[in-house]
Amino acid sequence: MTGSGPIALFDIQTQQALIRADLDRRIAAVLDHGRYINGPEVEELEARLAAFCGEGVHCVGVSSGTDALQIAMMAEGIGPGDAVFLPAFTYTATAEVPLVLGATPVFVDVEETSFNLDPSDLERRVALVRAEGRLRPRAVVGVDLFGLPADWPAILDICRREGMFALDDAAQAFGAALDGVRLGAWGDATALSFYPTKTLGCYGDGGALLTRDAERAELYRSLRTHGEGRTRYEVLRTGMNGRLDTLQAAVLLAKLPLLEGELAARARIGARYDSLLAGSGIGVQAGRSAGAVNARGLYTVRLRDRAERDRAAAALKAQGIATGIYYPRPLHRQPAYAEAHRTAIAGGAPSLAVSEALAERVLSLPMHPYLGDAQVDRICAALLAARG
Ligand SMILES: *Cc1c(COP(=O)(O)O)cnc(C)c1O
Numbered sequence: 001m002t003g004s005g006p007i008a009l010f011d012i013q014t015q016q017a018l019i020r021a022d023l024d025r026r027i028a029a030v031l032d033h034g035r036y037i038n039g040p041e042v043e044e045l046e047a048r049l050a051a052f053c054g055e056g057v058h059c060v061g062v063s064s065g066t067d068a069l070q071i072a073m074m075a076e077g078i079g080p081g082d083a084v085f086l087p088a089f090t091y092t093a094t095a096e097v098p099l100v101l102g103a104t105p106v107f108v109d110v111e112e113t114s115f116n117l118d119p120s121d122l123e124r125r126v127a128l129v130r131a132e133g134r135l136r137p138r139a140v141v142g143v144d145l146f147g148l149p150a151d152w153p154a155i156l157d158i159c160r161r162e163g164m165f166a167l168d169d170a171a172q173a174f175g176a177a178l179d180g181v182r183l184g185a186w187g188d189a190t191a192l193s194f195y196p197t198k199t200l201g202c203y204g205d206g207g208a209l210l211t212r213d214a215e216r217a218e219l220y221r222s223l224r225t226h227g228e229g230r231t232r233y234e235v236l237r238t239g240m241n242g243r244l245d246t247l248q249a250a251v252l253l254a255k256l257p258l259l260e261g262e263l264a265a266r267a268r269i270g271a272r273y274d275s276l277l278a279g280s281g282i283g284v285q286a287g288r289s290a291g292a293v294n295a296r297g298l299y300t301v302r303l304r305d306r307a308e309r310d311r312a313a314a315a316l317k318a319q320g321i322a323t324g325i326y327y328p329r330p331l332h333r334q335p336a337y338a339e340a341h342r343t344a345i346a347g348g349a350p351s352l353a354v355s356e357a358l359a360e361r362v363l364s365l366p367m368h369p370y371l372g373d374a375q376v377d378r379i380c381a382a383l384l385a386a387r388g
Contacts, residue, residue, distance in 0.1 A: 006320035007366050007375050010197045014370040015262070019254050026250040039246030045253055046208070049192075052259075053184030053210055058217035060209045061244030062224050065171040065193025066093040068207040070100065071242055072189040073139065075219040076165050078103050082138035083129045083344065085164075087117045088330040088355035090143045094169050095331045099340060104135055106344045107332045109352045114287045115145045115300070115362075118354070119154035126162055128345050135344070139165040144173035144183060146326070146364075147199060147266070147295040148287050152178055152186040159188075167191065171207075174200045175263040175295035184210035189220075194252060199266070199295045200259060202248040263295055265369035269376055270296040273365065276380040277301065282387070283361075298326060299367040301383075306360040308387060313363055315386035321379055324364040330355040 016023065030039060042061050050059035062068045078084065084098035088107035095105045106129060109121040117140075126137045140159055142150040152168070159166040168187030170176070176183050184190045192198075194206035209220045222228055227239030274284050283302030287294070303309040313323045332341040332352055341349065365379055 004320065004378075007322060007371075007379065009322040009324050009364065009366050011368040011370050012196055012201065014368075015255070015258060019258065023251060023254045026254050027247060030246050030250050036246050037243060039249070041246050041249035041253055042244055045244075045249040048253070048256055049208060050210070053182045056212050057184050057210055058212070058214060059184075060217055060220040060224065061249060062207045062209060062220070063242045063244060064205040065169075065191055065195065065198075065207040066097065067224075067240070067242040068191035068193070068209045069093065069097040069141070069167065069169060070240070071220050071223045072167050072191060072209055073097055073101055073103070074223055074239070075189075075216060076139065078138055078165075081136055083135040084139045084141060085122055085125060085137070086141040086169075087143050087145075088332050088352045089115060089327065089358050090145060090169070090331065091171070091327065092331065092334065092336075093171070094141055094143055095337055099337070103138070104344050105331075105337065105340055106135075107330075107337075107341055107349070107352055107355075109350075109354050110145075110358065112302075112354050112358075113283070113285065114148060114151070115285050115358060116148065116150040116287070117142050117155060119151055119158060121350075122155070123158055124350065125345070126158065126164075128347070128349070132346060134346070137162055137164055139167055141167045141169050142187065143169040143171075144176055146285060146300050147173045147176055147297040148285055149173065149176050149178045149183060149186075149289070149292050149294070151288055156186070165189075171195075172198060172297040173295045174198065175259065175293075177293040178289055179291040185212060188213065189216060194248065197297075199263070199297050200252065200255065202251045204245070204248055206244050206248040206252070208244070262369035263293075266296040266367070267294060269367065269369075269371050270294055270299060272373060272376045273299050273380065276377065277383075280384055280387075282383070296367055298324070298364045300326060300362050300364040302358065302361045303363060303387075304361070309361050309363050312383055312386040316379070316382050319378075319382050321382060322366060325362065326364050327362075328359055330359050333359075
C-alpha cells in the first residue's frame with residue numbers, strides 16, 4: 001500500500017483477517033467444552049511457548065503482565081525492607097508491583113542509545129543502598145524496552161555477584177533473543193504480557209511467566225491459584241487469582257502460526273527505519289550486542305529536544321501518520337512513586353538524567369508487522385522534513 005492514506009501506530013485487525021476462520025473454530029471449541037478456567041488450551045499454549053523459548057524453559061500462563069511480575073516477586077518472598085532495582089524509563093507496571101508488595105523500588109537510569117537499564121548505574125545504586133544498610137538489595141527488574149533486549153549478560157553478572165533475583169520484564173519483547181538465546185531463558189524468571197498491542201497479544205488481558213527453574217514454575221502455578229497445594233482445598237501460601245483465561249489461550253494458539261513471520265517482518269521494518277534515518281542526526285534505539293534479535297513492538301526515536309519532538313509529532317499528524325510518546329514522564333517523577341524515590345536512598349539518589357531527557361525527546365513511530373515499505377518510506381520522509 002502506498003498513497004497518502006492514514007497510518008496507524010498499531011494494526012491488530014489485518015492479522016485477525018488472516019486467521020479469522022481458525023479463531024472462530026478455536027473459540028467455538030471452548031464454548032463447546034465449557035472449561036473456561038484451566039481448559040486444555042491453557043496447557044497447550046504453555047507447552048508451545050516454552051518450546052519456542054528453548055529447551056528446559058517452563059511456561060505458566062497468568063492473567064496479565066503485571067500479575068506475572070507480581071507472582072514472580074511473591075515467589076521470592078519480596079516485601080518490606082527489600083530494594084527492587086528497575087529502570088526509571090519504563091511502563092508504570094514495572095514499578096507498581098514492588099510497592100504493592102511493600103518493597104521499595106529503586107529507580108536506575110537508562111542508556112542513551114538502548115533506552116534500557118544502564119548496568120554501571122545499577123552497580124552504583126546497589127552500592128549506595130548497601131552502604132546505607134536500611135534496605136536489602138533483593139532483585140533487579142530489567143526491561144527490554146520496545147522489544148530491544150537489555151544488556152542481560154551484564155545485568156546477570158551484577159545479580160550473581162550481589163545475590164539478587166534477576167527478573168526480565170519482557171512484556172514488550174516476546175520473541176527477542178540475545179546471542180542465540182531467546183528471552184525467557186535469560187532471567188531467573190521472565191514476565192510476558194499478552195495485552196492486545198504487544199508482539200504476541202490476545203483479545204483482553206493475559207500474560208505468562210517463563211523460567212528454567214522447575215521449582216519456581218511450580219510455585220507460580222500455586223500462586224496464580226490462591227496458593228493452592230496438590231488439591232484444590234489445600235492452601236499452602238498466600239496467592240492470588242492470577243490465571244490465564246482459556247478463551248485467551250485459544251486466541252493466542254490461533255495467532256502462534258503467524259508469530260515467526262511477524263517477528264521477521266518487525267525486524268525487516270526496524271532495519272528499514274534504521275537505514276532511512278541513519279546519519280540524519282535522529283537518534284535510533286540500538287543495543288550494545290550485535291548478536292541481538294529485536295522484537296520491535298514500537299519503533300522509537302530520540303529527537304534533539306522537546307520542541308523538535310512536538311514539531312515532528314504535529315507534522316506527522318497533519319499527514320495522517322499517528323505517533324505516540326512512550327513515556328512522557330520518567331517514573332520517579334510520577335506522583336505515585338515520587339515519595340518512594342525520595343526515601344529509597346536517603347542520602348540522596350544520583351540524578352536520572354538520561355531517563356529525564358528521553359521522556360522529553362522520544363517519539364514512537366508506527367510499527368506493526370503489516371506495515372508496507374512504502375509506508376515506512378513516507379513516515380521517514382515526513383519526519384526528516386519536519387526537522388527542517
Ligand atoms: C505492558 C507492560 C506491562 C504490563 O502488562 P499488562 O499485561 O498490561 O499487565 C509491564 N511491563 C511493561 C514494560 C509493559 O510494557
